[in-house]
Amino acid sequence: MKRDISIILSLIALVGVIILAMLWCCRSMSLSAVSLDTFIGVMAATIGLLVTFAIGWQVINALDIKNKLAEIEKLKDEITEQRTEINRLVTRSKFDSNVNQSYTMHKLGSHHRAFACTLEAIKYGLALDDAYEELDVLLVNLKVFAVNSQREHCYQSERDMMVAADEAIQKSPKFALIKDKYTDALSEYNKFFSHVFPDPKDKKNTDKK
Known part of the structure; x- marks a missing residue:
């Protein structure tokens, strides 16, 4: 559509220029009885018409650019929504993974690891909008794992995981929602x-050295 309009306007402009050229030649060579006033009037009208078409064409371009910008903004919003949804799915996946791992470690009797995984799950749960009920369960589990962990030793990797997760949890804007139960655990x-x-692998490496 825009291309057709461009061709039409170009043809009109070309015809206008040809008419002006013919009138100018006729006037210069005195081949016609066109008076000076008539010649100037025709030229002014033709130039006015061409200027009108030029302005109209610029308006069409401006509207087209505006539509393109609107489409770009819409596309940006869609990309932002998709990115947000992807981040939410990734966070939910990490949350579920740590929850499952905490139960597995608890069954295996590795309560420090279960405690650390629960902290990780709480960290990701605070970033979700649909995990409030699950957070209550995790806070109860956290205290249970804390009690059970008193009878066993802790590995360095578990302690590092706990420290990092605890720092992230306390920096969360939603920390106030779980503060009492969390600090109690x-x-x-x-x-x-x-x-x-040291972790078992680290200990072997240390012994070899």
Whole structure:
């Protein structure tokens, strides 16, 4: 459509220029009885018509650019929504993974690891808008794992995971929602000092050296 309009306007402009050229030649060579006033009037009218077409063409271009910008903004909004949804799905996946791992570690008797995984799950749960009920369950589990962990030692990787997750949790804007139960569980965990041992692989590497 825009291309057709461009061709039409170009043809009109070309015809106008040809008419002006013919009138100018006729006037210059005195081949016609066109008076000066008539010649000037025709030229003024033709130039006015061409200027009108030029302005109209610019208006069409401006409207087209405006539509393109609107389409770009719409596309940007769609991309932002898709990115937000992808981030939410990734966070939910990490949340579910750590929840499942915490239960697995609990069944295996690795309560420090279960405690650390629960902290990780809480960290991701605070970033979700649909995990409030699950957070309540995790906070109860956190205290249970804290009590059970007092009878076993802790590995360095588990302690590092706990420290990083705890820092992220306390920086979360939603931390106030879980603060009481969370601090209660951490107090239970910190009642007894747990020795931190190197991870089994690290210990083997240390012995070899």
